[in-house]
Amino acid sequence: MAQKPSIPKGTRDFNAAEVAKRSYIMETIKEQFQIFGFQPIETPSFENSETLMGKYGDEGDRLIFKILNSGEYLKKISDEDYNAKSEVKITPKISEKALRYDLTVPFARYVVQHQNDIEFPFKRYQIQPVWRADRPQKGRFREFFQCDADVVGSKSLFQEVEFVQLYDAVFSALKLEGVTIKINNRKILSGIADVIGAQDKLIDFTVALDKLDKIGEEKVKEEMRSKGISEDGITKLQPLFTLKGDFGNQIESLKSILSASEIGLKGIEELEFINTAISNLKLKTAILQLDVTLARGLNYYTGAIFEVSAPEGVKMGSIGGGGRYDDLTGIFGLKEMSGVGISFGLDRIYLVLEELNLFPDTITESTKVLFINFGDNEAMYSLGAVTKLRAEGIKAELFPDAAISGKQKKKQMNYANRRNIPYVVLVGDQELNSEVFTLKNMESGEQKTVDLATLTSFLK
Amino acid sequence: MAQKPSIPKGTRDFNAAEVAKRSYIMETIKEQFQIFGFQPIETPSFENSETLMGKYGDEGDRLIFKILNSGEYLKKISDEDYNAKSEVKITPKISEKALRYDLTVPFARYVVQHQNDIEFPFKRYQIQPVWRADRPQKGRFREFFQCDADVVGSKSLFQEVEFVQLYDAVFSALKLEGVTIKINNRKILSGIADVIGAQDKLIDFTVALDKLDKIGEEKVKEEMRSKGISEDGITKLQPLFTLKGDFGNQIESLKSILSASEIGLKGIEELEFINTAISNLKLKTAILQLDVTLARGLNYYTGAIFEVSAPEGVKMGSIGGGGRYDDLTGIFGLKEMSGVGISFGLDRIYLVLEELNLFPDTITESTKVLFINFGDNEAMYSLGAVTKLRAEGIKAELFPDAAISGKQKKKQMNYANRRNIPYVVLVGDQELNSEVFTLKNMESGEQKTVDLATLTSFLK
Secondary structure (H helix, E strand, C coil): CCCCCCCCCCCCCECHHHHHHHHHHHHHHHHHHHHCCCEECECCCEEEHHHHCCCCHHHHHHHCCEECCCCCHHHHCCHHHHHHCCHHHHHHHHCCEEECCCCHHHHHHHHHHCHHHCCCCEEEEEEEEEECCCCCECCECCEEEEEEEEEECCCCCHHHHHHHHHHHHHHHHCCCCCCEEEEEEHHHHHHHHHHHCCHHHHHHHHHHHCCHHHHHHHHHHHHHHHCCCCHHHHHHCHHHHHCCCCHHHHHHHHHHHCCCCHHHHHHHHHHHHHHHHHHHHCCCCCEEEECCCCCCCCCCCCCEEEEEECCCCCCCCEEEEEEEECCCCHHHCCCCCCEEEEEECHHHHHHHHHHCCCCCHHHHCCCCEEECCCCHHHHHHHHHHHHHHHHCCCCEEECCCCCCCHHHHHHHHHHHHHCCCCEEEECCHHHHHHCCEEEEECCCCCEEEECHHHHHHHHC | CCCCCCCCCCCCCECHHHHHHHHHHHHHHHHHHHHCCCEECECCCEEEHHHHCCCCHHHHHHHCCEECCCCCHHHHCCHHHHHHCCHHHHHHHHCCEEECCCCHHHHHHHHHHCHHHCCCCEEEEEEEEEECCCCCECCECCEEEEEEEEEECCCCCHHHHHHHHHHHHHHHHCCCCCCEEEEEEHHHHHHHHHHHCCHHHHHHHHHHHCCHHHHHHHHHHHHHHHCCCCHHHHHHCHHHHHCCCCHHHHHHHHHHHCCCCHHHHHHHHHHHHHHHHHHHHCCCCCEEEECCCCCCCCCCCCCEEEEEECCCCCCCCEEEEEEEECCCCHHHCCCCCCEEEEEECHHHHHHHHHHCCCCCHHHHCCCCEEECCCCHHHHHHHHHHHHHHHHCCCCEEECCCCCCCHHHHHHHHHHHHHCCCCEEEECCHHHHHHCCEEEEECCCCCEEEECHHHHHHHHC
């Protein structure tokens, strides 16, 4: 009954090198999260269905992985419901738990459930996998890690400033220099909608405007007209088409474009605060850029909106994003809890670092030295040395099986080669009797015979 | 529609201190795994159902969490099957994926699937959560981490020796001194069964014998008789009741007890090899002990069997276990792949370290210094200093909201206290104008005014 083994589509196995590279990214992010004062939490992989359902829209509900109840789960269904043979009726009866779809809703649930044990403002980070029954495609998986940092319980704009700094700190630590942190504000988008005179046309407007560089002003306007945006609105917002210059200049232009919108002006004020602070504090390697077309998460963001793009020349969607939401925990009954948070796109950051060859060589270094095994006596002697090397923190191994023939010795040498182990130690009768070790550099082929102390200090 | 938030039974939220302590254990284990030459892999949280089902017995199949298919999943069921309303018929039709039940079967699947990319012997470690629909109870959860290290592709007993060393290295690194590594061998158990004359009475025999210390020899024999073990068998194995002394002495007794069993003598030979090696190499803090009643995983272990108990005086089940299995990958079509592996019980190790107060204080240390916020200008000046401290790797925070009133200032001080932040920095007009900072030790109450360089070097 041998089965050809495989894994579900949209999921992945990770080998040692991949685990090491992913850990490197996650550890770097984690270190900066901690330096910025964020505290880790972890939540269960599955939540009660009612915690998740209805929080991500109909599409989200559909993409949530549901867990089948255990035991005689069909008994709970009335004959009437059962005979209808309808998923809508049956699913809630046979499934009471679901896999985490993101880290935000579990975080909101956590905050409400543990509110009496939490000091607010609560700065938390969370790095855990999430699951989505999405159609798998290049770069989109059914299981993937999210890396989130959020602060809840404060409306201070200093949080937004710090999140810009945090993005800069993480990407600088990853040596990924020149990322663009795009920022916008929901209130500016509301201001634009005010000027258009139609809130429901806002997305059409920003989507069209976003294509300016690609298709040119005339085509953009055509698209806007085809979506039913009034000529008057397009004229009034004409200056947005030529929004140029640095952050400060753009802010000045926006002030006149949105002068009639109170909420728009409030958005400008917020952006200006953040930009001034960042100009004073300076970023290490990232660039902060105003982007009025940035409209991600429009349904829940209420203030700042962030998105990070890879350095110029790297083709990749956003590698991070976030924003401020004013009512994270309301769905669970805790009102007035403003929050702001950002997220890092682990898989995409991985691809970018790979493309730019930015992973340090050291992170995939595994075993430093392999002791070739020529028989039980030699192996026993070798294991004594291996034990001492390990006690010094040196990654050392003994090949477990004895090489009787030359072919078997060759096999052990090949094993070291294929595993990229840089040194082997050869112990025969002579070495055993003189209590020494012959160390061979696998790259240069150079050999030398040394005692244990020399071996240890050399490998250390 | 506020819901009272909760999590599914048998699952857990972890707060910052808990995450830190769990990470400390996992990182310590991981470090030793790597020093011993093990490579990390990661597998998906869910596997195709056919990969998992039938691998853990009927009870296991029942305890596997099954994931409901997406979309119109009822359509796949014929009316005949549907009308039977039977879980046995319906489940395979509506669920094709299941959550990982342990790390061993996914590892076997991984080895077979990637056999052409793997260098054998393959030493892998894996630290990931598993899920079981078990009845939750104290210390038993529906989601928990397993920490496994295995070697496949070698029958060498040096592996067993190294696993004893690995247990010793990990528990020594955790400062958990005096754990007992109990060892037995499946072949010795087979030898005992040979002597009893009935393989199927073996478990009854070992279970009864294991109670010797608690209930005494007579009661043990009574139990054996009640289970149908022959008087002749009990008499022949009488010497097991008085198996005393160190490992070597016990081995000598076993040699005579099992002298008639070829397989039993083979088991003794293997144990003797391991004991001799460990006696030569010496353990740091653990004790290696022969335990002929150790019979865990009897269905799949074929050679050595390991179990680790907490130091004397700590009431806790085993905190680790493992053994050799001769056909890990056969179920997936790859024959002749002997393996041996061990596992660490994270949750129980956590409880033991907690009970013995062995977690280092440093691991739950979070933010080092909080800058009190007296207003935007002071905050802006403070954030400049915070930015510089962070660049030096110092965990620093600015309280995001300005304290206008004395009450608000007190709130910020309380916030620092409750979060165990050891230092706060106070910046008012004076500090701002003289470019200095007033540093307050939250424990002693002591204050001093310093410049940024002094502040940095002090906190570092």
